[in-house]
Structures are given as C-alpha cells and as structure tokens.
Amino acid sequence: MLNDQLMLLERSFLNPRAFPEERYYSHVLWAPRTGSIVTFPGLANSFSRASGTEPGSEAWAEVQRQLSIVVAALEGAAAALRPVADL
Template identity: 80%
Template sequence: MINDQLMLLERAFLNSRAFPEKRYYSHVLWAPRTGSVATFPGLSNACSSATNTASGSAAWAEVQRQLSILVAALEGAAATLRPVAEL
C-alpha cells in the first residue's frame, strides 16, 4: 500500500499545462528555470518575468496560473499520502 502511494506521489507533480511553451517539460517541482529559485520553476519563471511589469498585466496573470497549478499539485500529493484503511 505504501509503495503504491509513493509511486503515485511523483505523478501528482506532473502537469502537461505547466510549461505550454516547452511541451517536453511537465514536472511542477523540477524543470529548467530562468528565475533564481531552484524549485517550483514555473512559478519562479513567472515571478521573475512579472517583477518589472504593471499590476494586472498578462505576466501577473501567468503568475496566478502557475500558482494555481502548483497548489493543485500539492493538494494532489497530499491526497495521495493520506492513510488508507487496510482491507
């Protein structure tokens, strides 16, 4: 049971929409980045792009989109690790 949960944990962090401009990357935690933060590359890249733009711009909308993707991945990972009743 635990091994199954650990295998599914990694899948919780895969999202094909996380990097629409780079279709070959789909891992929410680890991917090439342009920002200075090592983890959460989509959010890091979006924040570094939006830092010098006006509030309400498309760059900040991308930050919100990346944050939503990240929150969904973390919630999915948490759900994967919930204790399962033994049958």
C-alpha cells in the first residue's frame, strides 16, 4: 500500500499542460526554470514574465493558470497521502 501511495504522490505532480512551450517537461515541482526560484518553475517563470506588466494582461492570466496547476497538484498529493483503510 505504501509503495502505491508513493507512486500516486509522484504522479500527482505530473501535468502535460504545465509547460506548453516545453512539451517534454510535465513535472510541476521540478523542471528547467528561467528564474532563481527552484520549485514550481512554471509558476515562477510565469510570475517573472508577468512582473512589470499591467494587471489583467495575458501574462497574469498565465500566472493564474500556473497557480491552478500547482494547487491541483498539491490537492492530488494530499489525496494520495491520506490513510487507506486495510481491506
């Protein structure tokens, strides 16, 4: 059971739409980044691109999209780590 949970935990951080410009990367937590922030590179990269632009711009819409991807990944990870009743 524990191995299954660990596999599901890792899988919860995979999202093929996390990096539309880099089709070979799908891990929400670890991927190549352009900024100095190590984790959640999609969110960090989109935030660094949006900084200095007008609120409501397309760049900030991408930040919101990346944030929703991170939240969904964290919710999936939390669900994967919930205790499983013995059968």
